[in-house]
Amino acid sequence: MKSVNGYKKTFAMAIILSIIVSVFFWANMEIVSSGESPGIPLKVKNKLCYVNLKDERSHMNKTTDLKMIYFVTPTYPRPEQVPELTRLAHTLMHVPRLHWIIADDQPACSDIVSDILRRSGLPYTHISSPKPYIYKESNIPRGVANRRASLTWLRDNVQDGVLYFGDDDNTVDLQLFDEIRQTKKVSMFPVGLIGTYGVSTPVVKDGKVVAFFDSWPGSRTFPVDMAGFAVNIEFLKPSASMPYIAGHEEDRFLVSLGLKLDEIEPLAANCSKVLVWHTKTAKYKKPSLKINLEKFNDSPKYGDFVSLLKETSRLGMAYLSSSNGTKTYVIRNRRQYETTGGLL
Amino acid sequence: MKSVNGYKKTFAMAIILSIIVSVFFWANMEIVSSGESPGIPLKVKNKLCYVNLKDERSHMNKTTDLKMIYFVTPTYPRPEQVPELTRLAHTLMHVPRLHWIIADDQPACSDIVSDILRRSGLPYTHISSPKPYIYKESNIPRGVANRRASLTWLRDNVQDGVLYFGDDDNTVDLQLFDEIRQTKKVSMFPVGLIGTYGVSTPVVKDGKVVAFFDSWPGSRTFPVDMAGFAVNIEFLKPSASMPYIAGHEEDRFLVSLGLKLDEIEPLAANCSKVLVWHTKTAKYKKPSLKINLEKFNDSPKYGDFVSLLKETSRLGMAYLSSSNGTKTYVIRNRRQYETTGGLL
Numbered sequence: 258m259k260s261v262n263g264y265k266k267t268f269a270m271a272i273i274l275s276i277i278v279s280v281f282f283w284a285n286m287e288i289v290s291s292g293e294s295p296g297i298p299l300k301v302k303n304k305l306c307y308v309n310l311k312d313e314r315s316h317m318n319k320t321t322d323l324k325m326i327y328f329v330t331p332t333y334p335r336p337e338q339v340p341e342l343t344r345l346a347h348t349l350m351h352v353p354r355l356h357w358i359i360a361d362d363q364p365a366c367s368d369i370v371s372d373i374l375r376r377s378g379l380p381y382t383h384i385s386s387p388k389p390y391i392y393k394e395s396n397i398p399r400g401v402a403n404r405r406a407s408l409t410w411l412r413d414n415v416q417d418g419v420l421y422f423g424d425d426d427n428t429v430d431l432q433l434f435d436e437i438r439q440t441k442k443v444s445m446f447p448v449g450l451i452g453t454y455g456v457s458t459p460v461v462k463d464g465k466v467v468a469f470f471d472s473w474p475g476s477r478t479f480p481v482d483m484a485g486f487a488v489n490i491e492f493l494k495p496s497a498s499m500p501y502i503a504g505h506e507e508d509r510f511l512v513s514l515g516l517k518l519d520e521i522e523p524l525a526a527n528c529s530k531v532l533v534w535h536t537k538t539a540k541y542k543k544p545s546l547k548i549n550l551e552k553f554n555d556s557p558k559y560g561d562f563v564s565l566l567k568e569t570s571r572l573g574m575a576y577l578s579s580s581n582g583t584k585t586y587v588i589r590n591r592r593q594y595e596t597t598g599g600l601l
Numbered sequence: 602m603k604s605v606n607g608y609k610k611t612f613a614m615a616i617i618l619s620i621i622v623s624v625f626f627w628a629n630m631e632i633v634s635s636g637e638s639p640g641i642p643l644k645v646k647n648k649l650c651y652v653n654l655k656d657e658r659s660h661m662n663k664t665t666d667l668k669m670i671y672f673v674t675p676t677y678p679r680p681e682q683v684p685e686l687t688r689l690a691h692t693l694m695h696v697p698r699l700h701w702i703i704a705d706d707q708p709a710c711s712d713i714v715s716d717i718l719r720r721s722g723l724p725y726t727h728i729s730s731p732k733p734y735i736y737k738e739s740n741i742p743r744g745v746a747n748r749r750a751s752l753t754w755l756r757d758n759v760q761d762g763v764l765y766f767g768d769d770d771n772t773v774d775l776q777l778f779d780e781i782r783q784t785k786k787v788s789m790f791p792v793g794l795i796g797t798y799g800v801s802t803p804v805v806k807d808g809k810v811v812a813f814f815d816s817w818p819g820s821r822t823f824p825v826d827m828a829g830f831a832v833n834i835e836f837l838k839p840s841a842s843m844p845y846i847a848g849h850e851e852d853r854f855l856v857s858l859g860l861k862l863d864e865i866e867p868l869a870a871n872c873s874k875v876l877v878w879h880t881k882t883a884k885y886k887k888p889s890l891k892i893n894l895e896k897f898n899d900s901p902k903y904g905d906f907v908s909l910l911k912e913t914s915r916l917g918m919a920y921l922s923s924s925n926g927t928k929t930y931v932i933r934n935r936r937q938y939e940t941t942g943g944l945l
């Protein structure tokens with residue numbers, strides 16, 4: 258028994274060392290545009306924040322030989338980021354053999370994102386993938402740098418499994434995971450709440466995809482939403498790439514795979530069911546509050562309240578300032594309220 | 602052994618019979634306003650659609666003696682209803698000893714809601730609780746009829762446990778469930794993304810709630826959000842009621858319980874953490890599509906596509922009409938598209 262344990266320990270050490278080495282190299286790597294927009298300086302510096310290959314979910318059967326699903330989520334800081342990732346985590350935590358890749362829009366590794374990944378118990382990869390400088394000013398195209406960085410990590414670290422792009426505000430029925438896990442090349446399925454048709458879907462005839470029903474053709478060969486397809490990682494050729502062209506990310510990516518119409522595998526009962534929705538969360542206008550926290554530091558009685566205010570600011574739900582912003586009040590009872598500073 | 606089994610069967614039969622009988626009475630019952638808006642005809646006809654007391658989640662320990670949490674969700678039909686309830690189900694499915702009460706705004710029992718409840722594996726109660734006629738024209742106050750009907754069911758059927766009002770678009774951290782389960786009378790905690798302060802919370806001093814931080818005082822004794830408190834069902838007096846007054850539902854309900862400020866139990870590390878968020882999903886404008894499905898009925902080749910269109914309509918994501926609405930197209934390839942009817 259002792260020698261088996263010895264082997265196990267050596268093996269574990271070897272894995273840990275190789276992760277550390279690859280993290281080091283990757284963190285210093287620069288991803289260069291593969292050329293679909295020549296002349297534009299797309300150099301960005303990505304960082305691999307953390308990789309956890311262990312499934313730490315106690316209720317989940319881990320000895321299964323199911324194919325791994327790599328669920329790629331681009332994200333960016335905003336008041337809704339923590340709740341979005343929290344409820345998406347609750348969905349993914351039900352799925353066996355799922356590795357969650359979150360690629361964040363920020364130059365630094367976000368503790369907030371790390372915490373959510375760690376608490377999920379899922380195997381994960383946390384990437385910091387800031388937008389190239391030239392796109393800094395506009396929000397479009399959103400999520401491309403993140404997906405490109407995730408694809409690079411997959412190409413360098415993963416031999417097989419299934420890739421799925423799932424935004425942090427999408428809703429996915431658990432059944433979809435069972436279905437996409439069987440993807441041989443590229444599978445497709447309907448997505449609800451897209452464009453002006455209510456749904457975007459391939460049209461299936463005799464079990465084959467023959468056309469698409471999507472309210473924005475956009476001169477696309479594959480007019481589908483990012484959440485409307487999954488890809489077997491063995492089919493991810495070195496040529497696979499995603500352009501910085503809003504509205505054409507999905508199509509150009511699928512074209513770059515060399516996908517042919519008759520290779521598409523229709524899922525969700527031959528594209529007759531909706532198992533994923535393009536839900537969008539209403540933007541919460543991040544408020545600026547005028548609160549002098551230093552005044553509170555001298556009075557530890559309200560320490561919990563001050564901690565909450567700091568947490569609110571840390572989670573990106575409000576700006577706090579001692580000089581600018583909305584004047585804030587606390588309410589003692591229905592007839593009596595006073596400025597927050599007046600609490601002291 | 603045989604006689605023990607015999608007893609078990611008799612006991613199970615007795616329980617099933619009493620459920621059927623109470624369902625029958627309840628379905629024919631009318632709830633009359635308890636009088637906080639005298640003179641307004643608040644009579645509504647509620648229906649108890651289904652009750653399932655069995656926990657059918659295979660991964661969940663069911664022999665625990667934890668207190669039951671009754672999670673009350675008002676809902677109403679809209680394009681986002683199915684995804685909202687689906688992802689909320691994914692959160693609740695992680696919580697041991699939780700009974701989900703969904704009260705729908707419709708006069709009929711919705712199959713769509715039933716399906717989601719059944720698939721969750723949770724114990725549940727499905728109520729149809731239409732708004733009183735006088736509020737039909739306005740959307741405000743939303744969810745009151747539903748919460749009142751749920752309270753009536755709880756009062757008639759449940760002796761102990763904890764009540765929590767959770768809307769279908771809220772986000773709840775799993776830790777909150779562990780905390781509210783210990784509620785003795787009424788517990789309170791911060792809610793993120795509320796009003797213009799980013800958060801709404803009780804202010805705690807020396808472990809006691811002494812004031813509230815909420816951007817809309819509204820002359821309320823307890824200026825808190827619906828998701829900001831939980832109630833021990835033993836504390837739900839017969840006087841407990843919720844008014845049809847927008848913005849005052851929470852406060853009047855808590856006042857009707859006879860709650861005193863020093864009885865409030867602060868949770869979430871003395872109200873210093875955010876464990877629930879008032880996320881709102883952006884409204885998807887339900888489209889009207891001009892599609893003549895009858896034409897397709899004659900041509901079974903596109904049966905799967907027709908099924909999807911019917912499903913889209915059934916789930917409330919689009920109106921379909923053979924005479925009115927947006928003209929729809931299908932895309933054969935990037936250069937060729939034709940009207941949906943032209944498929945044939």
